[in-house]
Each structure stands twice: as structure tokens, then as C-alpha cells.
Amino acid sequence: MIVLKAPQQALLAALQAVAGIVERRHTLPILANVLLRKNGASIELTTSDLEIQVRTQAELGGDAGSYATTVGARKLIDILRSLPEDQVITLSSAQSKLTLQAGKSRFTLQTLPAEDFPLVNEAADYGPAFAVPQKTLKHLINQVHFAMAVHDIRYYLNGILFVAEGRTLTLVATDGHRLGLAQAQLDSDIPKQEVILPRKTVLELQRLLRDEDAPIELRFAGNQAKFAFSGMEFVTKLVEGKFPDYNRVIPRNHKNAVVLGRAPLLASLQRAAIMTSEKFKGVRVNVEPGSLRIASSNSEQEEAKEELEIDYDGDAIEIGFNVTYLIDALANLNQEMVKLELQDGNSSALLTVPEQAGFKYVVMPMRI
Numbered sequence: 001m002i003v004l005k006a007p008q009q010a011l012l013a014a015l016q017a018v019a020g021i022v023e024r025r026h027t028l029p030i031l032a033n034v035l036l037r038k039n040g041a042s043i044e045l046t047t048s049d050l051e052i053q054v055r056t057q058a059e060l061g062g063d064a065g066s067y068a069t070t071v072g073a074r075k076l077i078d079i080l081r082s083l084p085e086d087q088v089i090t091l092s093s094a095q096s097k098l099t100l101q102a103g104k105s106r107f108t109l110q111t112l113p114a115e116d117f118p119l120v121n122e123a124a125d126y127g128p129a130f131a132v133p134q135k136t137l138k139h140l141i142n143q144v145h146f147a148m149a150v151h152d153i154r155y156y157l158n159g160i161l162f163v164a165e166g167r168t169l170t171l172v173a174t175d176g177h178r179l180g181l182a183q184a185q186l187d188s189d190i191p192k193q194e195v196i197l198p199r200k201t202v203l204e205l206q207r208l209l210r211d212e213d214a215p216i217e218l219r220f221a222g223n224q225a226k227f228a229f230s231g232m233e234f235v236t237k238l239v240e241g242k243f244p245d246y247n248r249v250i251p252r253n254h255k256n257a258v259v260l261g262r263a264p265l266l267a268s269l270q271r272a273a274i275m276t277s278e279k280f281k282g283v284r285v286n287v288e289p290g291s292l293r294i295a296s297s298n299s300e301q302e303e304a305k306e307e308l309e310i311d312y313d314g315d316a317i318e319i320g321f322n323v324t325y326l327i328d329a330l331a332n333l334n335q336e337m338v339k340l341e342l343q344d345g346n347s348s349a350l351l352t353v354p355e356q357a358g359f360k361y362v363v364m365p366m367r368i
Helices: 008-021 073-082 134-146 199-208 263-272 323-331
Strands: 003-008 033-039 044-050 052-059 066-071 088-094 097-102 105-114 130-133 159-174 178-198 214-221 224-229 231-237 256-261 282-288 291-297 303-309 319-323 336-344 349-353 358-363
Touching: 003 033, 008 033, 008 044, 008 052, 008 073, 008 199, 008 336, 033 073, 044 282, 052 199, 066 073, 073 105, 105 291, 130 134, 130 159, 130 178, 134 178, 134 199, 134 214, 134 323, 159 214, 159 224, 159 231, 178 199, 178 323, 199 224, 199 231, 224 256, 231 263, 256 263, 263 282, 263 303, 263 323, 282 323, 319 323, 323 358
Parallel strands: none
Antiparallel strands: 003 088, 033 044, 033 066, 044 052, 052 231, 066 105, 088 097, 097 105, 130 214, 159 178, 178 358, 214 224, 224 231, 256 336, 282 291, 282 319, 291 303, 336 349, 349 358
């Protein structure tokens, strides 16, 4: 049976959309495979890692009729990438194997039965669905994803908190040393729903979301979230646990504030970072009327000094920061100006964007 007959680009695009979560080595060999379920000219491609399941549909030709199997996802992608873009790919099945033909190239691939593929059991009780443009969600994730913890024993920090309430969608990420918050407006009123998406899910969504106005539909259940966008369906388990009360962490009424250019500040910090040591990424920031100075040094007694002219007439403050935390935030923003609010050398700093009320980034000070 000819399972599909389609241009190389069409098949590769469909496979790449679902293969991001597939790991080459897995305790269950079938999880390295993609499930192909054919119904007429339409074919459904599904992958899973038992935590996340991604599914898409494509019109890829082939014989009429129904057919289902699983085949190595990465191997199939590697073969397709090695073939010319203008080739027509034919995938045919015989005796528990798939044969891929393109021009004079021919590959025979081993399969595993479709009925053995472990599909995620979808929750029966999703809350009300709501939608935002894909580019809005992508933008929100980009603004906070770097503040997620990595392999923290406080497992609820290894992800992003999504809060939908009223007409606002809020994303929050923190690793205990810094916190990023980004908000967007919804079209309709939503009863409060709160979930923590795992780190792997966040990074995969970031990869898949397009920079366009096409909507993504979000639905949350007690232990699961479901996203539908661009002909794809994405189901993921959630992180269980109680996320910290982020409202208590965000400083209010800091009396000293300076507005300055994002790009010059970022460039100065990146230069100063060169002279920090691998283990100790500290920089000293001095803010005083008219100037902001950044200084760094390392164990080899090398040092860097940077100075920016600023419009500021508040208190003179000396404060230490992990330079990476500041660079991460500034590099993931695209606005021209940023606002830095400070209380003193021992209190956390608040970084905001003057023209965007929904973004807040809190950084704890560092002893230097």
C-alpha cells in the first residue's frame, strides 16, 4: 500500500512539527517513533514522551483506505533532510516495514505496531477555552522563559505559571533569584484558572508558535493543558505543586527610578561580563545623579569599568547583581527604553518597560 506520496518539503514540515519532543534514547523504544494514522489522503502524525503529546494532520496523497503504523521519527527526518527539496517522496508498506523511495534512493525502515503506541489519556473536565493570537503568547513566553529554574528540587519552579482570570492572561517564571511576569489582555471574561506548565512544554511551545495573528486555543484541566493551533493539537501534563505568591515578591513604591536606553545598557553589561569569573558572575552598579557606572573584576585582578550618562537626580546607590540575570531580561526585550527602580543596595530591583505596563522583572541583589 502506498501510505503517502508527497513533496519532500511537505512531509518534512509535518514531521518536524511533531518531532521536537521525541528523544532518540528512551526506555520504551516505541516512543522514539511517530504514529502514522492514514485515512484516505489525510494522514495524522502523533508523537509522545508520556508527558506531552503532539498531533498534526496533513494531506499527503497515497492510496485510498485506512492504515496505521509507527516508525522511527528522527531517522525519517534525517533521511528527508538528506534528500533534495524538489523530490517526490513515496512511502509504501509491506510486511511490517516501510519503504521510502525518492528518485533513485530507496530506504527500508522497521516499524512497530500502532496499537502499542501509548497515547496520553486526555482529561474529561477541561475548564472554559480561551484564545489569544499566537504571536501574543510567543511574546509573553519570550519575556519570562529565561527566569524558569533548571532541575530545581522545588519542582514547581521548573516551569511557567499561567494564570487566566477575568480578561487577563498572566505568565510568571522564577528560579528564586529573579522573577519575570508578563501579561496580555483576553477578549472575554474567564473564571480564574491557574496551572504550571513544565519547562519542556514551554520550550516546545516556544519553538512551534508562529509570529502571526492566527489564534491558539488554550484549555486547562486539573492535571493537563491542551493547546490547538495551526492544525496542531498539543496535550501536556502539568507540574503539581503550589507556585510562590508572586505578588509579594514584586516591589512596590521604590523611590528611585531611572529610565535609560535598553541597547546601551545591555552592551555595557555584556562588556563588563567578560571580566567576571565563570563561577562568580557579579557586577557592581553605581547609580548617582547624572551617571550609571558598572564595574566587574575577577580573581586574576582584571577589571572592567563602564559608564552611562543618565537623567537621574535620586539617591546615590551601590548594588551588586548577577550580570547574567540582567543580560537575560534585556536581551529578550525589544523596546527602546527600560526603567530601573531601586530602593537601596540591599533590596531587590524592578525592571519595567515604560510603554508596556504588563511586564515586570525582579532581580535580587548580590553581595560583592
